[in-house]
Amino acid sequence: MDDRRTTVLIKIANYLVLIIVITVVISLVMSSIMVSNKSDTELINVTGSLREQSYRLLYEMEYDSKNVDQSLQQYRSILYSSCLERINHEFWATEDVKLSYRTLADSWVQLEKYITNRDVDAYRLEIVDYVETIDKFVRDLQDMSERKRQIAFFLHIFRLILIVLMISYIIWFLKKEVMNPLDKLIFASTQIKLGQFDHIPLDTDKNNEIGRLSLAFTQMAKQLRKFYLQLENSVDEKTREVHRVNRSLSMLYRCSQLVTTNNLSTDILSQVLKEIMVHENLPYIELVVYDIPPWHIVLGEKKSHCQFNEAVLKVGEQELGMLYWNEEKTVSDQYTMQSTIRMLARLLYVRESQRNQKQLFLMEERSIIARELHDSLAQVLAYLKLQIALLKNSMQKDNADAKQKSLLIIKDFERVLNDGYAQLRELLSTFRLTVQEANLQLALEQVIDSLRNCTSMNITLDCSLPSHTFDALQLVNVLQIIREAVLNAIKHSQGTLIEIIGKVNNYGEYELIVRDNGIGIASLDEPKGHFGLNIMYERSVQLDAVLTIEKLNEGGTEVKLTLPNTLSA
Template identity: 25%
Template sequence: MRVLALLLATLAVGLLAIGITLYLSWQLEGSGAAINAAGSLRMRTYRMALTLEHYASTRDPQLNTRLRAEDSDFRQTLELLRKGDPGRPLYLPDTPAVRQRFAEIEQDYARLSRHWFLPVEAGQPLQDWQAFRTDADQFVDRINDLVLSIEQLNTRRTLWLRSSQMFLVAMAVAGAFGQIYLMFLLIFRPLERLRGGISRMTEKDFTVRLPVESRDEFGEVQHSFNRMADRLEEAYGSLALRVEEKTAELNAQNGELSLLYDVVAFVNRPQTSQNLCQGVLERLLAWFGADAGSVRVIDPLKQSAWLMTSVGLPESLQEAEICRRHEGCHCAPARKGEVVIVQMLPHPGQASSICAEAGFQQVSAFPISAGDNHLGVITLHFADKRVVSERETQLLTTLGQHLGIALDNLRLAARDKELAVSEERNLMAQGLHDSIAQGLSFLNLQVQMLDDSLKRNATSEAQEIVPLLRAGVTESYEDVRELLLNFRTRLQEGDLPGSMQTVIDKFRKQTGIATSLKLTGQGRPLLADQQLQLLFILQEALSNVRKHSQATLVEVTLHNDTPLELMIRDNGRGFDEVEMARRAERHVGLNIMRERAERLGAQLDLINDKGVSVVLTMQRAVVTQGEGANV
């Protein structure tokens, strides 16, 4: 603000001096024009005097007219000097002496006009020419006095103008030096101090402070710099401690992330639940520095917790009855997601717990959960008291959730396997019941008839029954071989064409029927279970060809595209569609193929035209990497 005020004051003084100079110049210009106009009055006076002298000697009337014109010009010049002309500019100086002399000139001219010009204008003769010349000379002297007074005034104003110009020059020089000094004093010196302070602070000298000598902007900057230096000194003093704290915190977080990634990678490996719990427990013991630990899984039906694995746990705790009762042990989490930390500190009159008797002072327990299901609990036993932070508590909860999800996935995978085995066994049971059981029932009936014929000595009837028995035994034998083949069928990854060729080769050797395999298309891979169901449908269709078709040629075509199509076509005798519809429930093989097609989400059609064509049509399913095999 001080610099701004100084600049404004300097500007005001400079503008004032310039205004005075302009005013004086304007005054001088107007006075100079007035001197010229007043000087012209002398010329006009002498001109009128010559005109009167000529008139006095000649009495020419035209001179009268010229005299009136000269009188008019003289009066206009007087009027111009009286009022002035701002446009030129032209005006008399407004001083008493000048105005007095100008008034005397106007009065003398009025007297001269009455005494000399009016008679001449009236045509009267000029009485005394010498007296007029005397009056004219006196009148010119008065005009000279007026011009002289204006010139003297202009001389003084010229001196003032020069003085103001010299003052402007002096003020410009003084102002320049003054501004330079003030700029140095008010700006450059504070900036230099500020630069020096910043330079010292750059060299980590946080003790530097700037003197606050004013309350202007630079004073505020210096004060702010000092406050900044105070804070930097304080911050730098505690920087090492904070860096150490942050480094320790980051190391702890990195360690926790490393533990979390390690546990997540471990629980996603294919392994048994025992190994899964053992590996997670060992990692937790190593990380938290626990002296012992255990993993117990909850039986939801019996509401009991069974020990899955333990490390360093005394036998007394492993077999303790209270630890088997879920929510009966004081260190078991009462709610999902709750971490329990129990201090085993003895209190007067209170019986010690079995954990305290085993030498543990602290037990930390956290749940094993999968979604809303509480699956078990992990306990960490410490011989000494250990503080578990909130972040570690969250880590324990997260690890318990990952272990719970892994255990639940193992349970679901085992259940899926059991369901798949149960469904396959159900299909095999249907095959045993509806094919072999019927054959055995037929053989039993034929044996009874043979026994009856032998008792009646009906040898001819017995001889007719024996071929039937032999054919029934042969058919049952073939059925058993096919079922055993289905049981033994295994599909290697990416080997569906090879497995289909193996089935076809066995069929050709058993029956002697010419059989071919044709593969087309380059579609996406199928799941392993889908490929196995396709192989079972092929086996069942070939079995039906052997039993019923009396064919000599079989063509198998697999078109691997969208949709996928499997066709087994023979040149046999076909079937009676009316009889087929009537005995639909007794066609075990066809029902099994349709059940397998439903499991694939496919459509199974029978075409009875110059033989039988079994056509399976299936839309392609989306597979994940590693689950399917190329056809």
């Protein structure tokens, strides 16, 4: 069957076209009747004039015979006019009207002979019957016109009733074929919205748009129900997976808390393995750590009916230990066990790395101490060695000048020895600082406190640099430069104030400044037998920093150490 002919839209269109066609046909018929009625009025008027003309001919035959022929001709033109002749062929003309007209025409033939023969008496005797024939024809015309008006009226009523019936039928059809199925579709869509996929039955058997829409909606609802069930199952599965992963993560978090808040030991590892056993329901677990001596932890008992597993604990190519365990099939979580293996391997690797880091740190500290001793006390001892050689040569001479020179050498020896002892104490203080706290603010305060007892000068500190700007090695060099600058100000400036400032300059660089209000440095050339300035410059080079020492115009000396802010990176 052609789908286009069964669509609701085509059916409604057909009904509307039918209404229009019927209305047009009836309107045309009524128009035809109205036109015919207009002609009937003309016929009645014309026929009425025949009655007058017939009496006029009688009058003219008696009193005005010269106009008889003209009046006769006029009468004949009216009687046989086209409007009256048309009665014989008109659709709406009844047989009575046609018969009356023919009777009228036939009667006139005899009367016309009387007029031609000027037989006034005979005409007078027949005129009454003839006029009666005319009157009957007029009455028949009026009856025909009345019947036409009645037909037009009934056609109009029929048209109205037909239109009302057709519109009522269309409304009923729309309600049955469109509105009711649409209401069902709306209700079914509401059910789908509420998650009720088994919706009310729809009109899927109708071979129209609504039927096909209902069929498609029903199939869609079935598919949605199928997808919804699959989605629910997937969500349930994912939820169980999330719960499982959450439990695994909780277990791993507890294990990581154990090892991060305590020093790694066999007891801590035993607690970690116990957490794993409880979580994974393992009957047996064993851990072997490659150490000197090796760590060996065993929990539970092996079971022959359980699956035996082993895994190498390694990071990269470095093997750190072995893990063995029994597990019930389909009980333990392979993801959790793999994460546990990686966690244990990483713990052991971090432990090994921390141990190596401590060893490297110790070696670094020893290297710092060795270099500091070499840069300070070694030079002092070398100088003392030269002075002892000079003293020996002077003591071999027995004269007053030699004795005086020996006394001078002994005095200089004593001075240098005191300086070396002071440097040794400074080194001890510095190294004690780096071991206790690698904090710039605290370290500077401790340096200043150790020097305040050596002078009556006022020493102030204003440091806005980050607390952990430097690592241990860098902090040693910075503190030694600051200490040397402060000691030089105490010994040589003859001032009353020493300012120590730490800040970030406009270029984002770190600046450490030691400034006094004394007489100012006389020269940047190092005096013979003194190594402080040279050592300060060497330390600044190790820090990749710029050291500037200058005499201020207003008096005093400023020592500035400028470092890039990525020094500790």
